[in-house]
Amino acid sequence: xxxxxxxxxxxxxxxxxxxxxxxxxxxxxxxxxxxxxxxxxxxxxxxxxxxxxxxxxxxxxxxxxxxxxxxxxxxxxxxxxxxxxxxxxxxxxxxxxxxxxxxxxxxxxxxxxxxxxxxxxxxxxxxxxxxxxxxxxxxxxxxxxxxxxxxxxxxxxxxxxxxxxxxxxxxxxxxxxxxxxxxxxxxxxxxxxxxxxxxxxxxxxxxxxxxxxxxxxxxxxxxxxxxxxxxxxxxxxxxxxxxxxxxx
Ligand SMILES: CSCCC(=O)C(=O)COP(=O)(O)O
Ligand SMILES: [Mg+2]
Numbered sequence: 001x002x003x004x005x006x007x008x009x010x011x012x013x014x015x016x017x018x019x020x021x022x023x024x025x026x027x028x029x030x031x032x033x034x035x036x037x038x039x040x041x042x043x044x045x046x047x048x049x050x051x052x053x054x055x056x057x058x059x060x061x062x063x064x065x066x067x068x069x070x071x072x073x074x075x076x077x078x079x080x081x082x083x084x085x086x087x088x089x090x091x092x093x094x095x096x097x098x099x100x101x102x103x104x105x106x107x108x109x110x111x112x113x114x115x116x117x118x119x120x121x122x123x124x125x126x127x128x129x130x131x132x133x134x135x136x137x138x139x140x141x142x143x144x145x146x147x148x149x150x151x152x153x154x155x156x157x158x159x160x161x162x163x164x165x166x167x168x169x170x171x172x173x174x175x176x177x178x179x180x181x182x183x184x185x186x187x188x189x190x191x192x193x194x195x196x197x198x199x200x201x202x203x204x205x206x207x208x209x210x211x212x213x214x215x216x217x218x219x220x221x222x223x224x225x226x227x228x229x230x231x232x233x234x235x236x237x238x239x240x241x242x243x244x245x246x247x248x
Contacts, residue, residue: 004204007237008184009153010116011173011198013164014127014134016190017208018109029075031101032091036071039091040064052090055083080128082159089133096140103137106210110143112230117151121237122180126156126173126187128164165193170201186237188230192220206239 015024043049044064053061060070074084095101116123125134134155138148154176162169174182187198187205190213198205207226209216216226225239234240 004236004238005181005183007121007186007204008180009122009124009177009186010237011124011126011156011185011187011203013187013189013191013194013208014125014129014137016210016213017188019103019105019137020210020212021190022212023104025078027101028088028092031095032088033072033075035091035094036068040068049090052083052087055086080158082130082157085128085130085133085157086159089130089136092133092136096136099140101140102146103141105141105143106229108229108231110141110148112233113148113151122153122177123151124154124156124173125152126161126164126169128158131155131157131160164189164191165197167197167200170198170203174201174203188227192216192224195224204237206233 012018015021039049041064044053053067056067056070060066071084071087074081075088092101113123125138127134129137134157135149138152140146141148156169156173156176158164158169161173170185170187171182174180174185182202183204185198185203187195187203188208189195189198189205190208190210192207195205195207205224207216207220207224208230209226209228220226227233227239232240
């Protein structure tokens with residue numbers, strides 16, 4: 001296999017890659033649902049809330065009850081639609097500000113972010129969570145110091161880049177930084193369809209299999225590189241010799 005180009009950008013997924021899926025499903029989602037009724041009661045006509053409300057299809061934004069019911073339904077199904085993701089980010093703001101919400105990073109993540117940044121690599125984020133929600137999460141982590149936003153060069157979500165399972169989204173992201181050839185990007189994600197899309201766009205990409213993630217089908221193990229921790233990456237951001245799977 002031909003050697004991969006040196007990596008200049010590490011593009012990171014969030015849920016299931018840098019923090020557990022359970023933080024999103026069992027902490028962030030319930031928090032949003034918990035503060036939703038009071039937010040609807042007290043802020044329905046407040047311009048700072050109305051912009052999130054009005055982004056929903058009119059039939060779901062016609063009343064507080066209709067909106068609450070639709071939001072509950074979408075979250076139960078984990079629908080990653082932009083207007084829900086924007087509202088979630090807004091509902092989490094106070095939780096992060098008060099300290100009730102802190103993002104638990106996998107243990108290898110804080111040191112790797114600092115190491116990559118110190119080496120001059122660019123770190124960028126691409127998540128289905130809205131860019132404001134991404135920034136909240138990286139600003140309020142359980143690490144010490146907790147704020148990683150100064151290490152992040154750029155942020156992408158489904159509004160700015162498109163769906164994460166589509167090749168064109170990765171082409172668009174790389175096109176935002178034309179000074180860096182697409183082959184020098186490394187995308188790390190727990191989602192195989194996202195990894196396939198990034199590879200189709202010409203990026204290097206590795207599946208990240210973390211505790212709490214769904215088991216990977218065996219066909220994935222035979223065709224894609226997989227790591228369980230960022231510590232499995234060598235200085236060139238290929239996979240260290242002892243780790244299983246083909247090199248990225
Ligand atoms: C950054 S907001 C919290 C995570 C979230 O809502 C989400 O949908 C994460 O999806 P990802 O694309 O990071 O797997
Ligand atoms: Mg993910």
